[in-house]
Amino acid sequence: MASITIRDLAKDFGSTPVIRGIDIDIGDGEFVALVGPSGCGKSTLLRMIAGLETVDAGEILLGDRRINDVAPRERDVAMVFQNYALYPHMTVEENLGFGLKIQGLRAPDIARRVEQAAETLGLDQLLRRRPRQLSGGQRQRVAMGRAIVRQPQAFLFDEPLSNLDAKLRVQMRTEIKALHQRLGTTTVYVTHDQVEAMTMADRIVVLKDGRVEQVGAPLELYDRPRNAFVAGFIGSPAMNFIRGRLQLDGTPYVLTDDGLRLPLASASRGSHGDRVLYGARPEHFTIDPSRGLSADVIVVEPTGAETQVALRLGGQSVMAAFRDRVGARPGDRLALWPVAAEAHLFDAAGGERLN
Structure with missing residues (x-):
C-alpha cells in the first residue's frame, strides 16, 4: 500500500486543456472517489495515475516514488475497467492467474493467490466456468479478482458498476466497500454516480472542467458545499x-x-x-x-x-x-x-x- 500525491497536474488533448493544475493528496489505505459531470477529466486523471495517459506538466508520486515516466506495468497499481475485459476462452481461474503468469510467478504462488482472491470474492465455486457462463456481477468480481491477485499498492476503478442493473449496483458497491475494509489498499474510484461516491468513499474529489472544485468527506460536501456547483452535484434529488x-x-x-x-x-x-x-x-x-x-x-x-x-x-x-x-x-x-x-x-x- 502507498499514498498517492498529485501536484500541479496538467494534460491537454491537442489545443483542448483537460486537466488544469490539479493538486490532490490521497492517504495510504484511503478510499477516494473522483466525481463530476461527463467531460470533467475524472477518467483521464485516473488513466494518468495508471500510466495510460502521458503527463504534460506536474507530477504523480506513488509513496515517495515519482512515476510520471514509469511504464504502466511497473507502477504497481491495478486497474478495473468499466468493461470487464475478460479473456472469453479462459476459465475464471485462468483469467485470475494470467497476469501473474505473464509476470513469471511460480505456479504454486499463482495458485495460492488465485485461491485467496476467489475465496475473498466468493468465486470458489466458479473457477472452472468461462465468462459467458457468468452473470454481470460475477464477471465484475472476476475483474476485481484479477486486480487483487497482483497485490498492488493501489487499486484504480473506472466506473466499474455502470454496466450493471440497479439492484446489482447496490449489491456490488457494498461488496467493494467491504473488500476495501478487509484489504485496506489505497483506492481511487471514478464514478458519475454521486450516490456511489457518497456511500463508498472516505473522501470525494469533485471535478469540473479539469479543476478541483472541492475535496472532503461525503457529509462535509453535503452539509457545507463550497459553491453552488458542488451543492447541486452532491445530493439526490438535487438541491x-x-x-x-x-x-x-x-x-x-x-x-x-x-x-x-x-x-x-x-x-x-x-x-x-x-x-x-x-x-x-x-x-x-x-x-x-x-x-x-x-x-x-x-x-x-x-x-x-x-x-x-x-x-x-x-x-x-x-x-x-x-x-x-x-x-x-x-x-x-x-x-x-x-x-x-x-x-x-x-x-x-x-x-x-x-x-
Missing part, C-alpha cells in the same frame, strides 16, 4: 436553487423576484440587495399551514420510504421530499416552508458560498 435578493434589514432573509420571503439563519457574507441563490435541499422543506408559502403541486412521486413532490413556488420550480405520506395530488396547493437552519446561500454570479 433547489431559488433566485432572489439578500435582505439584511433585521433578521436576514431572501426576497424572491415574486415577493416571497425565504428565511435564513445567517448570512456572514454578502451585502444588502445582492443577487443570491437560496439553496434548499428537498428534505429541508416542511408543510406549515401557519406560515408556509403557497406552492402548486405539479407531480407527486411516492417512492415508499419518502414522497417526492415537484412544485411551483412563485415563478420557480422546486422539489420537496417528505418522510411522511403526503396525500397531495397535481393541482393541489401546499403551504411549503424551508428550514432556515438548513438553508444555503450562494452568490448568484459566481456561485460562491455566502453563509
Whole structure:
C-alpha cells in the first residue's frame, strides 16, 4: 500500500486543456472517489495515475516514488475497467492467474493467490466456468479478482458498476466497500454516480472542467458545499436553487423576484440587495399551514420510504421530499416552508458560498 500525491497536474488533448493544475493528496489505505459531470477529466486523471495517459506538466508520486515516466506495468497499481475485459476462452481461474503468469510467478504462488482472491470474492465455486457462463456481477468480481491477485499498492476503478442493473449496483458497491475494509489498499474510484461516491468513499474529489472544485468527506460536501456547483452535484434529488435578493434589514432573509420571503439563519457574507441563490435541499422543506408559502403541486412521486413532490413556488420550480405520506395530488396547493437552519446561500454570479 502507498499514498498517492498529485501536484500541479496538467494534460491537454491537442489545443483542448483537460486537466488544469490539479493538486490532490490521497492517504495510504484511503478510499477516494473522483466525481463530476461527463467531460470533467475524472477518467483521464485516473488513466494518468495508471500510466495510460502521458503527463504534460506536474507530477504523480506513488509513496515517495515519482512515476510520471514509469511504464504502466511497473507502477504497481491495478486497474478495473468499466468493461470487464475478460479473456472469453479462459476459465475464471485462468483469467485470475494470467497476469501473474505473464509476470513469471511460480505456479504454486499463482495458485495460492488465485485461491485467496476467489475465496475473498466468493468465486470458489466458479473457477472452472468461462465468462459467458457468468452473470454481470460475477464477471465484475472476476475483474476485481484479477486486480487483487497482483497485490498492488493501489487499486484504480473506472466506473466499474455502470454496466450493471440497479439492484446489482447496490449489491456490488457494498461488496467493494467491504473488500476495501478487509484489504485496506489505497483506492481511487471514478464514478458519475454521486450516490456511489457518497456511500463508498472516505473522501470525494469533485471535478469540473479539469479543476478541483472541492475535496472532503461525503457529509462535509453535503452539509457545507463550497459553491453552488458542488451543492447541486452532491445530493439526490438535487438541491433547489431559488433566485432572489439578500435582505439584511433585521433578521436576514431572501426576497424572491415574486415577493416571497425565504428565511435564513445567517448570512456572514454578502451585502444588502445582492443577487443570491437560496439553496434548499428537498428534505429541508416542511408543510406549515401557519406560515408556509403557497406552492402548486405539479407531480407527486411516492417512492415508499419518502414522497417526492415537484412544485411551483412563485415563478420557480422546486422539489420537496417528505418522510411522511403526503396525500397531495397535481393541482393541489401546499403551504411549503424551508428550514432556515438548513438553508444555503450562494452568490448568484459566481456561485460562491455566502453563509
